Amino acid sequence: MSLSRIALIGGLYGVEFTRIGYTGGIEPHPCYLHIGDHTEVVEVNYNKRIISLSDILRVFFENHDYTMPLPKRYASSIFFTESSQYDEAASFMRTRLSYPAVTRLSPLVTYHDAEHMFHKYYLQNTPTVMLQLLYEYNWDWKTWFSEFNILPFVTKLKLSSRLMRRMNAALSGLFPPEYVLRILDSINIPDSIKRECKLRASHIHPQCILM
Template sequence: MSPAACTSSSLEPVQGVSNNANSRGDHTEVIEIDYDPKVISYYDLLKLFWNNHEYGLTTVIKRQYMSLILYHEEEQKRIAELEIEVEAGKRNEKLRTEIAPAGPFYPAEDYHQKYRLQRHSWIMEELDISLEQLQTSTVAARLNGYLAGVGTRQHLEQDMKLLGIPEKIASFVKIQYKENEGGNLYC
């Protein structure tokens, strides 16, 4: 999947009783993804989830890190339920992934947002991206993905031009992309 398929993403706790990201035990860390269904389907997003998420799939762990799929409409719920059955069959074990309706999202602390990009703060400074903008910035979402080695080289080249990324940054991102391509840490 290309970061171009997602316009923004943020790491957020959900199902908490308050918007206090420091609460203990009553929230689950999730990512919220805004996507264009003309570019990528919900089914394809679930494939990405299954191919890159193992923590807590088959082991009971604390709620903060549990495996959870949230849905916004009944069709998404139906697809997720079917896909859990398919994945359980492939793995030949019971999956612990829960499916629940999406509720309010409370942003996690800034230091959790776009981890890969934040490791290169000089890029944020040069592009004038603030910590607060990390949650909703398309530029931040795409750069973060490419820094993690996600997407295709073709999309990377297109996005660097389309987003007006200065050559110094584009060159650095391309090097990081090549070093991390094929990895599975997307945050």
């Protein structure tokens, strides 16, 4: 599952919405254990006035081995919804990459959402932050621990996807501390939660080459 990729792209300024799922196959109900002929993907919605598709493609290609053939489940792939996206991605691959890419370009036909435990994975797996969120917003912590499911938490509190996405990015360990500070300063959460996120970031060596 592309858990680091969704956190990495979700932390970019101008990206407004991300979710993780499966596409590219004909299996009617894919899941992690029975994915069939689908590919694991990250859906990205972005504000073209702030970030370009080329910017997103640069981060995408810089942070995985696009030269390595893999089984379809994990294959380097881009699914486009407009012909202009295909043109831009194809041009990027021809002119901006140092090595020939095995990345597949395909039209998006159907998308299947991944299981809830994979959404905002790093946030869900940081109990100290989750407990503070549950306390701050008076949510039923027993429900979260029993179901390990952040989605009703987001819906019930009407917390924006932007907030959860950026917190997930801040906790991923993928970004340098100074970038994490910028992420946290851009969202409205209690200072105690920001301090916990900053403390975690200060003890992690960044794994991406974004900066």
